Amino acid sequence: MASSTSTALQNGSPPQSAPDSLSQRIQIIDDTKTFTNDLNAQIERWGLRDAGFSYNVVAVFGSQSTGKSTLLNGLFGTTFDVMDESKRQQTTKGIWMCRGTGMNVMVMDVEGTDGRERGEDQDFERKSALFSLASSEVLIVNLWEHQVGLYQGANMGLLKTVFEVNLGLFGKKGPDGTNSRTLLLFVIRDHIGTTPLANLEATLTQDVMRIWDSLAKPTELKDSQLSDYFDLAFTALPHKYLVPEKFQEALAALRNRFVSKDDPNFVFKPAYHKRIPADGVAFYMEGIWEQVQTNKDLDLPTQQELLAQFRCDEISGVALSEFNEQTKSQKRPIESGRVVEDLGKMMKSWRTEALARYDRDASRYHQGVYKRKRADLLAALDSTLSPLFLGQLKNLHKSCLVTFKKDMLQGMTGEGYNFADVVEQAREKCEGDFAAGAMEAVVEEDSDSWGWEEELELLKEEMRSVANQCRKDETKKMVNLIEKTFKKQISEPVELHLNKPAPNMWDNILKVFKDTLEKAEKQYLAKAKSFDCTEEENDVALADIRQRAWVALRQKVDEQTTDAVILSKLRAHFEERFRYDEHGVPRVWKPEDDIDSVFKKAKDQTLEIVPLYSKISPADSANSWTLPPSASSLNSSEDDFDFEASLVIFTETKVIDLTNKFRRDADAYYVEAKRSTVSSIAQIPAWMFGVLVVLGWNEAMLVLFNPLYFTMLLIGLVSAYLIMQLGLAGPLYQVTRTVAAEVQRQATAKLREQFAQPALEAPVRATSAAANTTTRTSSRTANGVGAAGNGVARGLRDTTGLGRGGFEPEELRRRNMESM
Numbered sequence: 001m002a003s004s005t006s007t008a009l010q011n012g013s014p015p016q017s018a019p020d021s022l023s024q025r026i027q028i029i030d031d032t033k034t035f036t037n038d039l040n041a042q043i044e045r046w047g048l049r050d051a052g053f054s055y056n057v058v059a060v061f062g063s064q065s066t067g068k069s070t071l072l073n074g075l076f077g078t079t080f081d082v083m084d085e086s087k088r089q090q091t092t093k094g095i096w097m098c099r100g101t102g103m104n105v106m107v108m109d110v111e112g113t114d115g116r117e118r119g120e121d122q123d124f125e126r127k128s129a130l131f132s133l134a135s136s137e138v139l140i141v142n143l144w145e146h147q148v149g150l151y152q153g154a155n156m157g158l159l160k161t162v163f164e165v166n167l168g169l170f171g172k173k174g175p176d177g178t179n180s181r182t183l184l185l186f187v188i189r190d191h192i193g194t195t196p197l198a199n200l201e202a203t204l205t206q207d208v209m210r211i212w213d214s215l216a217k218p219t220e221l222k223d224s225q226l227s228d229y230f231d232l233a234f235t236a237l238p239h240k241y242l243v244p245e246k247f248q249e250a251l252a253a254l255r256n257r258f259v260s261k262d263d264p265n266f267v268f269k270p271a272y273h274k275r276i277p278a279d280g281v282a283f284y285m286e287g288i289w290e291q292v293q294t295n296k297d298l299d300l301p302t303q304q305e306l307l308a309q310f311r312c313d314e315i316s317g318v319a320l321s322e323f324n325e326q327t328k329s330q331k332r333p334i335e336s337g338r339v340v341e342d343l344g345k346m347m348k349s350w351r352t353e354a355l356a357r358y359d360r361d362a363s364r365y366h367q368g369v370y371k372r373k374r375a376d377l378l379a380a381l382d383s384t385l386s387p388l389f390l391g392q393l394k395n396l397h398k399s400c401l402v403t404f405k406k407d408m409l410q411g412m413t414g415e416g417y418n419f420a421d422v423v424e425q426a427r428e429k430c431e432g433d434f435a436a437g438a439m440e441a442v443v444e445e446d447s448d449s450w451g452w453e454e455e456l457e458l459l460k461e462e463m464r465s466v467a468n469q470c471r472k473d474e475t476k477k478m479v480n481l482i483e484k485t486f487k488k489q490i491s492e493p494v495e496l497h498l499n500k501p502a503p504n505m506w507d508n509i510l511k512v513f514k515d516t517l518e519k520a521e522k523q524y525l526a527k528a529k530s531f532d533c534t535e536e537e538n539d540v541a542l543a544d545i546r547q548r549a550w551v552a553l554r555q556k557v558d559e560q561t562t563d564a565v566i567l568s569k570l571r572a573h574f575e576e577r578f579r580y581d582e583h584g585v586p587r588v589w590k591p592e593d594d595i596d597s598v599f600k601k602a603k604d605q606t607l608e609i610v611p612l613y614s615k616i617s618p619a620d621s622a623n624s625w626t627l628p629p630s631a632s633s634l635n636s637s638e639d640d641f642d643f644e645a646s647l648v649i650f651t652e653t654k655v656i657d658l659t660n661k662f663r664r665d666a667d668a669y670y671v672e673a674k675r676s677t678v679s680s681i682a683q684i685p686a687w688m689f690g691v692l693v694v695l696g697w698n699e700a701m702l703v704l705f706n707p708l709y710f711t712m713l714l715i716g717l718v719s720a721y722l723i724m725q726l727g728l729a730g731p732l733y734q735v736t737r738t739v740a741a742e743v744q745r746q747a748t749a750k751l752r753e754q755f756a757q758p759a760l761e762a763p764v765r766a767t768s769a770a771a772n773t774t775t776r777t778s779s780r781t782a783n784g785v786g787a788a789g790n791g792v793a794r795g796l797r798d799t800t801g802l803g804r805g806g807f808e809p810e811e812l813r814r815r816n817m818e819s820m
């Protein structure tokens with residue numbers, strides 16, 4: 001059956017009526033742009049499922065009611081609906097498919113294009129046109145003759161869009177380097193014949209070429225040519241009703257091009273075939289439709305939309321530029337780190353103003369565009385406001401942190417503050433201030449882009465670290481203070497005990513040390529409680545305190561055991577035993593005293609105390625103290641404190657050195673003691689006083705019995721008494737001494753002056769002596785000659801100037817002394 005029909009068609013005869021199943025048509029894409037699920041089954045019903053590649057696909061493109069369905073029915077014997085002449089309304093909706101009678105051709109009748117702006121409907125026009133172009137081998141472009149040369153009327157605008165998207169979607173070359181081609185068969189209807197087909201052909205070719213050149217091609221296809229993708233063919237059909245025979249003739253000829261492979265203009269060339277086996281066509285087409293449907297490039301705007309886009313852009317631009325001017329005023333202060341007061345209020349009002357301005361002018365335009373552009377404007381406004389908001393948050397953060405630090409420091413002034421309370425108060429205030437400032441700056445509530453919680457978290461984190469730092473500093477200060485107090489407290493008792501060398505000396509010192517340390521630790525723990533210190537921090541601080549306390553003790557001991565101090569201590573200890581007796585009375589050594597044994601005993605006793613000082617070791621081990629190991633281990637990172645070594649005060653060599661030094665001092669005392677016995681022996685004997693009384697008796701009586709002398713004696717005694725009573729003895733003695741010294745000095749000076757004068761006389765005399773020896777002899781012998789000679793000598797020296805040529809003054813002085 002099929003083969004006989006095929007033969008008939010090949011002969012150019014009109015298609016015969018086909019069995020029902022074969023002539024069945026199917027709406028592959030309906031009004032709702034849904035692709036049918038039934039195509040596969042229909043292809044099977046058409047008997048094409050097993051056709052392999054032996055089938056063809058043809059579609060039609062053109063304005064509504066231009067006789068497309070009539071043409072297809074005439075060419076392929078299909079059963080597409082044809083418009084009822086009496087009703088004149090659009091018949092084909094969506095895309096229909098039918099099998100060509102007697103041929104393996106799938107024919108698609110596509111809803112006609114309007115050629116005018118029709119808003120929403122344009123979407124389907126574009127999509128259906130693109131679909132037919134992409135899925136068929138031959139696309140019949142059906143148009144009236146009078147449409148030729150009319151850009152819009154001939155759907156050239158639509159073709160441009162379709163070409164452009166087709167190129168983008170399906171234009172890529174296949175693995176063999178070629179791309180599938182399509183034949184665009186222009187069928188010019190109602191061709192009268194006044195304009196030859198060649199002319200119409202040229203006009204259409206030109207239009208298509210122009211469209212191709214103006215396409216926005218993908219970069220990789222920018223050099224592609226129209227001929228790489230399309231072949232153009234043209235044919236004309238006379239008026240169906242005016243010249244029906246000619247119409248039928250032309251139609252038959254055209255049909256022949258579809259069915260007869262021998263026809264030189266046979267349209268189904270292998271190059272146009274999509275190489276999809278017939279059983280995959282349904283799936284393939286569905287895929288193409290899906291791609292076409294989801295393609296955004298086809299959502300082109302209508303004229304109204306275009307206008308709306310243009311105007312809305314303009315209006316939005318004006319609103320935005322005014323808005324930008326307003327925001328500029330606060331940009332700088334924010335950038336310079338200032339917290340701008342009422343920024344949120346300002347930002348809200350700028351934003352509302354800009355939107356109101358836009359709404360007022362743009363809401364009259366296409367609502368979709370207006371709304372889209374409004375959203376764009378809002379995004380632009382917010383993207384300008386956002387940096388201001390974030391800047392304000394940063395500045396708030398900084399200023400709140402500064403206030404926090406200030407509050408902390410203020411809270412920590414004076415005594416008796418509770419650190420935890422100070423921190424809590426400062427933190428609450430800081431967080432409150434920040435939240436208030438941040439909330440004020442929020443432009444839109446409940447929006448993610450105006451969140452400030454993250455910044456608050458950062459602020460909290462920094463506050464924590466500031467508080468921690470403060471706590472550490474305060475703890476450090478406290479430990480320093482405790483150390484200072486500790487030093488003060490141990491200084492005196494340690495000094496006292498070190499001055500009393502005794503076997504329990506270190507016991508006493510360590511007792512004091514322990515008591516004071518315990519107090520210091522208690523003091524620390526009491527304070528640390530308010531500081532909210534962690535257990536670990538407390539451990540470290542206590543270990544530090546213990547070590548510092550020990551070092552302080554050690555320093556005090558060092559200070560009290562320097563060479564000079566320890567030697568003086570030894571001397572004092574020795575003196576106490578050597579120079580004082582057991583009752584503490586100073587000893588006056590008498591020749592009969594046993595100085596040697598006292599000296600030896602005192603020295604031995606003193607030397608015994610040197611080892612006592614050399615190491616901190618209490619007599620009772622219960623009193624000993626060791627630095628807890630935790631302290632040394634905790635501080636090991638800083639410096640390894642060797643507690644054991646710190647117990648030793650003098651090394652062996654130092655002990656020997658000190659002993660030797662002390663021995664020398666002691667020897668000196670011994671020598672002094674010995675000398676004092678000798679001097680006491682050299683004293684005036686008592687009998688001498690008896691002799692004095694006997695010999696001076698007469699003179700004493702003379703004074704007693706002579707009234708003048710006696711009165712003077714009385715006056716002298718009374719004066720002496722008064723001076724003693726008034727305590728003027730010392731000052732008087734001083735004055736007398738000073739006066740006596742001055743008198744002595746004056747006298748000495750005078751005498752020197754006197755004895756120096758003859759020295760100048762000598763040269764004169766020496767020179768004159770050469771001439772007259774008698775003069776010299778007389779001057780040496782005569783009394784008081786010095787003075788006379790002086791005058792002469794001075795006169796001569798002044799006149800002759802020979803002073804320097806004579807004897808040296810020392811020599812002269814010697815001679816003068818001799819002459820005296």
Ligand SMILES: Nc1nc2c(ncn2[C@@H]2O[C@H](COP(=O)(O)OP(=O)(O)OP(=O)(O)O)[C@@H](O)[C@H]2O)c(=O)[nH]1
Nearest residue numbers: 064065066067068069070082083090091092112240
């Ligand atoms: N003048 C003229 N009229 C024709 C020709 N072919 C068909 N018609 C008439 O044009 C009208 C529309 O024909 P259809 O075949 O339905 O046109 P269509 O393009 O498929 O219409 P839609 O599917 O509605 O877009 C019908 O009344 C036909 O009788 C033709 O060659 N010349």
